[in-house]
Amino acid sequence: MAKMIRFSVSIDPKLLERFDEAMKERRYKNRSKAIRDVIVDFLVEREWEKSERGVMGSLTLLYKYEAKGLLEELVKTEHEMCNNIISTMHVHIDEHNCMEILAIKGQPQEIRQIADRLISCKGVKHGKLVMTTTGKDIA
Numbered sequence: 001m002a003k004m005i006r007f008s009v010s011i012d013p014k015l016l017e018r019f020d021e022a023m024k025e026r027r028y029k030n031r032s033k034a035i036r037d038v039i040v041d042f043l044v045e046r047e048w049e050k051s052e053r054g055v056m057g058s059l060t061l062l063y064k065y066e067a068k069g070l071l072e073e074l075v076k077t078e079h080e081m082c083n084n085i086i087s088t089m090h091v092h093i094d095e096h097n098c099m100e101i102l103a104i105k106g107q108p109q110e111i112r113q114i115a116d117r118l119i120s121c122k123g124v125k126h127g128k129l130v131m132t133t134t135g136k137d138i139a
Contacts, residue, residue: 009035040138048108048131056132057111059102059118066096067123074100074118081114097125105134 011019019034028034048055063070078085084106091099102118104111112129119127 043138044131044133047133047137052107054105054134055108055111056134057104057115058130058132059104059115060128060130061100061102061118061124062093062126063098063100063121063124064096065098070121070123073121077114077118078102084110084114 020031023031023034026034028037061074063074065071078088081104084104085102086105087103089101091101093099104114106114108131111131115127115129118124119129
């Protein structure tokens with residue numbers, strides 16, 4: 001493991017109090033781990049904004065399974081983008097609703113295009129793309 005570096009941060013007391021409360025709610029044991037996670041999240045977001053290399057994402061879709069033509073459109077898109085969509089998981093929520101979770105890899109722009117294409121399908125009630133990284137540059 002790499003040597004850790006200590007540094008100081010100037011912060012408004014009220015902001016620190018809110019951070020400490022949020023940190024406790026998320027069960028962080030100390031500020032260092034919470035701040036490291038905030039920094040990693042910031043860097044992952046920047047990687048998505050500027051990257052010219054592969055990144056990862058997960059797309060969650062909530063949809064009404066009876067929506068006419070939706071399942072065919074989802075499967076068609078997943079097969080057309082099989083170089084990018086590396087895994088899917090289908091979840092039956094109840095007798096009318098399903099959730100599809102897709103692991104996607106590729107360039108940021110192409111992942112966003114796939115997400116937009118699937119989220120905009122008629123019958124999709126909600127969709128959310130979560131950006132992440134391949135992890136190669138995270139210590």
